[in-house]
Amino acid sequence: MSDASLSVTQARVERFAERYLEAVGCSVRERGDELVVTVPETARTDLFEAGTTTIVCAADPERIGADLALHPESETFRSLLREAADRAPIGRVELAAADAEVRLPGWLVESEATVTDTEFSPYYDRTAVVGLFRIGVETVSEYQTDVLRAGAVDADSLRELPALADRLLARATPDSAPLEAAATTLDEDAVREAVDALGERIVERVRPTIAEIREGATRAAGAELDEYRQLQDQRIDELEAEISSVSDAIERLSTAAEAVDSQAERLETLRERKELKAKRAELRDELTELTDARAAGFPEKRREVGDRHGLEVAVEPLTVTELRYVQGELEVSIADAADRTTLRVGYGAGVGVTEPLACERCGSTLSAANPLRLDGETVCCTSCR
Ligand SMILES: [Zn+2]
Numbered sequence: 433m434s435d436a437s438l439s440v441t442q443a444r445v446e447r448f449a450e451r452y453l454e455a456v457g458c459s460v461r462e463r464g465d466e467l468v469v470t471v472p473e474t475a476r477t478d479l480f481e482a483g484t485t486t487i488v489c490a491a492d493p494e495r496i497g498a499d500l501a502l503h504p505e506s507e508t509f510r511s512l513l514r515e516a517a518d519r520a521p522i523g524r525v526e527l528a529a530a531d532a533e534v535r536l537p538g539w540l541v542e543s544e545a546t547v548t549d550t551e552f553s554p555y556y557d558r559t560a561v562v563g564l565f566r567i568g569v570e571t572v573s574e575y576q577t578d579v580l581r582a583g584a585v586d587a588d589s590l591r592e593l594p595a596l597a598d599r600l601l602a603r604a605t606p607d608s609a610p611l612e613a614a615a616t617t618l619d620e621d622a623v624r625e626a627v628d629a630l631g632e633r634i635v636e637r638v639r640p641t642i643a644e645i646r647e648g649a650t651r652a653a654g655a656e657l658d659e660y661r662q663l664q665d666q667r668i669d670e671l672e673a674e675i676s677s678v679s680d681a682i683e684r685l686s687t688a689a690e691a692v693d694s695q696a697e698r699l700e701t702l703r704e705r706k707e708l709k710a711k712r713a714e715l716r717d718e719l720t721e722l723t724d725a726r727a728a729g730f731p732e733k734r735r736e737v738g739d740r741h742g743l744e745v746a747v748e749p750l751t752v753t754e755l756r757y758v759q760g761e762l763e764v765s766i767a768d769a770a771d772r773t774t775l776r777v778g779y780g781a782g783v784g785v786t787e788p789l790a791c792e793r794c795g796s797t798l799s800a801a802n803p804l805r806l807d808g809e810t811v812c813c814t815s816c817r
Pocket of ligand 1: 814815
């Protein structure tokens, strides 16, 4: 999982609710398919009254009854997201000893070569900021998609630490132990800077999804405009036919007015003709307006449709975690049937490899999909074999 994305599943929604509620000072206990939330007077949430609240983790209306429900589409989850986005509680975690075991990157795990030895040399303490973000993409007319994404950056260099985001996401599954949380040591500016940098990168990564939705919205807008155009063409045809039949009637009345003898009858005919002329002028005005609009490509309608299908992308940090880790270098000894070599990569304890490694032959970045291959002592990728 290289881009650290999460679909909003029931399990994640529950896990998120537990973590958020605990972060704002509530205690949460699981009881069957329910979460029992105890809210002290001091809790930093406005979602629940002080006391005990039971939330049913289900989407089935019969099961929910009159209780509060928690599922991906529920109002409870939306409220939690909204409040979390407003407050973005910050916690600090120290990677525990269990996290210090060497975490090999995908390009080694998937490699045909074997890792025969690793040695980590710690250099200095670093601080990372890990954020869980909600990215909502919607148009005015309809809700489109909502994804949770996590990202991590080094607090000083703002360099991205993808392996760390993956690591913390893996922790966000229901069966994993919670990380030890403590008060943050980062100042507000540093956090804001890191969160901004993270938000930008996360948006960069969801750009393909956004582009896809935008294309869909553009297609929908195009279809709506086409339909509108056809209706207007139809109306133009109708108007032209109406004008021509009114003109014929005017013609007939002119002829009749000349033929009648009585002055009264003549006046009546002329009055009728005047009415028809006024009606024709009205129809002509409407026709001119329509043909002008058509020639200009219906700018007003285009704007109105465009506004309705325009995309809004909201990126909100939900939780922000300060994480201390030790940065150093990992020496990895690798061997396959014929060759062996040693390479050094930047490495954070509990974080994993902190820098990309390129194929020495073709320059491609190694990845789980394009793992390391040894050619003599040269570190190559699998795709340039
Ligand atoms: Zn290569």
